[in-house]
Amino acid sequence: MQISTRQIDDFKNDRKDITPPLPVVLRLVPILFYCSIAVAILLSSLFALQFQLAIQKRDAHKAQITSIGAKTQSARNDRAALETEIKKATDIQAWVAGSRPLQPLLVNIARSMGARSSIVDLRLDRDADNPAQIKIALRMATDSTKQLDDTVEKMATLKYRAFSPTQSLGRGELDYKATLVQQDPLTLEQPTPETPQ
Amino acid sequence: MKSIDLKSILNFSAFRPEPDDPSAAWRRRFPAERTVFFGLARMGLSWREIGRGSKIGDREFVRAEPKEILTQSGDHIKPLSEHGWCAISMNTRYVISLETNLSRRTGSEDMLKTNARSVLGGRFERGKHYALTHNPETNSSILLTIDEDQARKTESLFTEGGFRIGRICCGAYALLKHALSVTNTEKGADNPVSSFYIVCCEGAVCALVQEQDRWQELRSRTDVYEDDLTPITDLLAPFHSRLAPEMGITLISDEPLEGLPERLATAFPGRTINDLSQPAMLANLMIQN
Numbered sequence: 001m002q003i004s005t006r007q008i009d010d011f012k013n014d015r016k017d018i019t020p021p022l023p024v025v026l027r028l029v030p031i032l033f034y035c036s037i038a039v040a041i042l043l044s045s046l047f048a049l050q051f052q053l054a055i056q057k058r059d060a061h062k063a064q065i066t067s068i069g070a071k072t073q074s075a076r077n078d079r080a081a082l083e084t085e086i087k088k089a090t091d092i093q094a095w096v097a098g099s100r101p102l103q104p105l106l107v108n109i110a111r112s113m114g115a116r117s118s119i120v121d122l123r124l125d126r127d128a129d130n131p132a133q134i135k136i137a138l139r140m141a142t143d144s145t146k147q148l149d150d151t152v153e154k155m156a157t158l159k160y161r162a163f164s165p166t167q168s169l170g171r172g173e174l175d176y177k178a179t180l181v182q183q184d185p186l187t188l189e190q191p192t193p194e195t196p197q
Numbered sequence: 198m199k200s201i202d203l204k205s206i207l208n209f210s211a212f213r214p215e216p217d218d219p220s221a222a223w224r225r226r227f228p229a230e231r232t233v234f235f236g237l238a239r240m241g242l243s244w245r246e247i248g249r250g251s252k253i254g255d256r257e258f259v260r261a262e263p264k265e266i267l268t269q270s271g272d273h274i275k276p277l278s279e280h281g282w283c284a285i286s287m288n289t290r291y292v293i294s295l296e297t298n299l300s301r302r303t304g305s306e307d308m309l310k311t312n313a314r315s316v317l318g319g320r321f322e323r324g325k326h327y328a329l330t331h332n333p334e335t336n337s338s339i340l341l342t343i344d345e346d347q348a349r350k351t352e353s354l355f356t357e358g359g360f361r362i363g364r365i366c367c368g369a370y371a372l373l374k375h376a377l378s379v380t381n382t383e384k385g386a387d388n389p390v391s392s393f394y395i396v397c398c399e400g401a402v403c404a405l406v407q408e409q410d411r412w413q414e415l416r417s418r419t420d421v422y423e424d425d426l427t428p429i430t431d432l433l434a435p436f437h438s439r440l441a442p443e444m445g446i447t448l449i450s451d452e453p454l455e456g457l458p459e460r461l462a463t464a465f466p467g468r469t470i471n472d473l474s475q476p477a478m479l480a481n482l483m484i485q486n
Contacts, residue, residue: 001334001386001389001390001410002333002382002385003330003333003377003378003381007219007220008366008486009341009366009370009371009480009485010364010366011287011326011328011348011366011367012219012362012363012364012365013299013345013349013352014217015217018215018217019215020214020218021211021212021213021218022206022211022212024212026212027209029206030206030207030208033258041225043377117434153363196204
């Protein structure tokens with residue numbers, strides 16, 4: 001025969017509200033709960049880490065932006081300085097280019113000076129509003145007005161006509177002021193200044 | 198759902214049986230908690246700690262009125278249990294008897310708690326707790342009877358002592374069932390077993406004669422012996438003439454009783470003695486079941 005051992009008989013007065021243990025499969029509930037907490041902590045840690053890294057990256061980018069901004073500003077300043085220089089150079093170039101048509105006139109005036117005459121002061125002004133007119137102020141050291149005639153004649157060979165001329169002679173110097181207007185400058189051929197003998 | 202229910206789910210206690218759930222084994226109820234196992238005799242109380250992982254501590258015994266012992270030594274015993282849970286082996290004021298023709302309906306052993314009258318019929322008495330072991334080959338059954346009042350008094354005694362009762366069992370009956378289950382292992386009547394079962398537990402003695410699988414005679418007495426084992430052999434001596442010549446003896450006791458096998462060999466000459474006793478035998482059984 002076979003007698004199996006069952007549980008030991010219990011003779012205490014049992015409580016009425018004893019509940020049986022929950023099924024083992026339901027252990028998944030707290031296990032999943034703890035797993036979810038662990039995953040949440042892990043993810044939060046990762047997110048916090050990523051957040052810190054993002055802040056560091058942002059700060060690095062800000063610093064880079066500041067640095068690049070400073071460099072850009074420096075480049076702008078350099079460019080502004082260069083542009084100023086360019087403008088000056090352009091102005092000089094324009095001045096040089098603008099004064100080129102006057103060079104034959106200056107050369108003719110200089111060559112018109114006789115042996116006993118010399119130029120003390122020569123000023124040529126061209127009005128921006130009316131660039132075709134050239135105001136000439138010439139001070140010569142000479143003892144006669146013939147030199148002035150020679151000079152005016154030389155200027156006339158370049159087809160400059162003098163308007164409103166004024167002249168004054170005193171103490172060996174002759175002041176001459178006039179407004180020169182070139183007649184038909186487009187048709188004017190630029191004569192090659194003669195080499196003085 | 199209350200917060201305590203949520204807490205019990207989150208700390209997994211809801212998946213373990215409640216500490217006083219009689220349907221669960223002790224080690225499942227207290228897998229990681231220290232408890233105390235008491236052995237209650239008429240004039241004495243023994244106890245031992247059942248530690249975490251079902252580690253059994255040393256036995257202590259005091260011979261005096263249990264109430265006095267709990268009053269005087271309660272502070273010494275209580276720390277052995279973390280939350281006051283204890284199991285009690287009642288070794289006095291019970292009756293183990295051999296009955297015949299009891300109901301064998303399916304679940305009759307479980308029905309003893311709810312409707313004992315339907316199982317025991319005319320043998321039922323009001324105000325008693327019962328436990329039953331049927332002989333599968335014959336119509337005989339071993340019936341354990343304990344007074345409800347006695348169980349209630351025992352509960353009160355330990356509750357007033359600051360303990361919480363997880364189980365009240367009868368040590369001798371549990372040992373007898375264990376001895377029967379160990380020796381009767383083959384189904385059917387092809388290999389019938391004959392043995393003279395002797396159970397000793399905290400002063401209580403139970404003797405059962407099984408011949409060719411038939412339970413023939415059962416005798417149970419409580420508070421038979423203390424230190425001297427002579428009353429045991431005196432109680433069992435009359436059986437000698439009634440036992441079949443080839444019948445062996447199966448001895449089981451809650452603790453190995455020094456000198457008892459030799460005394461039995463003298464009292465029952467020529468019979469083989471199968472001593473199943475082990476240290477903390479009853480405590481081990483109580484934990485495992």
